[in-house]
Amino acid sequence: SQQFNFVELPDRFCTGSSIMPQKKNPDVAELVRGKTGRMNGPLVALLTLMKSQPLAYNKDNQEDKEPLFDAIDTVTTGLQVFTAIWETLEVHEDRITTSMDDAMLATDLADYLTQCGVPFREGHGIVTALVDEAIELRCNLRDLDPEVYHRFSEHLDARSIGSLQFVGSADKRDVPGGTSRRSILEQIEQARALI
Numbered sequence: 080s081q082q083f084n085f086v087e088l089p090d091r092f093c094t095g096s097s098i099m100p101q102k103k104n105p106d107v108a109e110l111v112r113g114k115t116g117r118m119n120g121p122l123v124a125l126l127t128l129m130k131s132q133p134l135a136y137n138k139d140n141q142e143d144k145e146p147l148f149d150a151i152d153t154v155t156t157g158l159q160v161f162t163a164i165w166e167t168l169e170v171h172e173d174r175i176t177t178s179m180d181d182a183m184l185a186t187d188l189a190d191y192l193t194q195c196g197v198p199f200r201e202g203h204g205i206v207t208a209l210v211d212e213a214i215e216l217r218c219n220l221r222d223l224d225p226e227v228y229h230r231f232s233e234h235l236d237a238r239s240i241g242s243l244q245f246v247g248s249a250d251k252r253d254v255p256g257g258t259s260r261r262s263i264l265e266q267i268e269q270a271r272a273l274i
Contacts, residue, residue, distance in 0.1 A: 083178070087169040108164060111157045118153060121146030176245065181220035182210055184243045187251060188220075188235075191242070195234040205231045 081101075088105050096102035124146040128139065185206045192202030209231055213220045221243055228235035253259035256266065 083174070085171055085175050085178075087171070088164065089167045089169075092164055092167070107160060111160055114153050114157050118150055121150040179245055181213070181222075181243070184220060184245070184248060185210055187243055187248055188239075190251065191239055192232060192234055197232065197234060202232075 088103065088108070090103070092105065092107040093103040094106045096104060125143055128142050132140075188209070189199060189202040189206045192205060193199050197205070209223065209228065210220060212227060213223055216223070221240060223240075225235075225237045225240060228240055249258040250260055253262055255262065
């Protein structure tokens with residue numbers, strides 16, 4: 080939507096609005112998302128079928144074919160469609176960057192304080208107070224005067240405030256399952272190996 084305008088889908092994955100000429104509806108993405116609900120049906124059918132198997136010939140297990148094949152076909156098609164969407168999606172990084180809120184860096188600041196020897200619980204409280212101060216002054220967290228930071232903690236100065244940047248913030252969580260680029264690439268490789 081125009082109020083965000085973070086991404087733009089190619090026209091081939093959208094439809095027009097019946098009343099608003101300027102509107103592009105992301106119908107294809109919505110339809111793929113909708114298949115998630117449909118896939119719950121085959122899952123429940125298979126779980127019910129396999130639960131409490133009697134000691135017998137298990138002829139009833141042949142009922143697994145229809146939900147299994149339907150799920151495989153639906154997921155395969157959905158993956159193909161979403162791959163095409165991702166390959167052609169236009170991301171407006173500048174719009175995303177300018178709309179980011181400094182409060183998103185609050186955890187980085189609390190983590191910085193723990194590196195200075197401040198217990199996380201105490202650092203969390205300090206940063207909460209700083210965020211509240213920024214809200215009260217109607218400014219961004221990084222726009223607070225360095226003296227305000229220093230008033231809340233002797234560990235905070237202009238250099239530590241300057242280190243608060245969106246670029247590289249996600250990479251600080253470089254743990255298994257984390258948000259760092261290395262961790263995400265590792266998760267992608269694990270998913271590929273499973274497929």
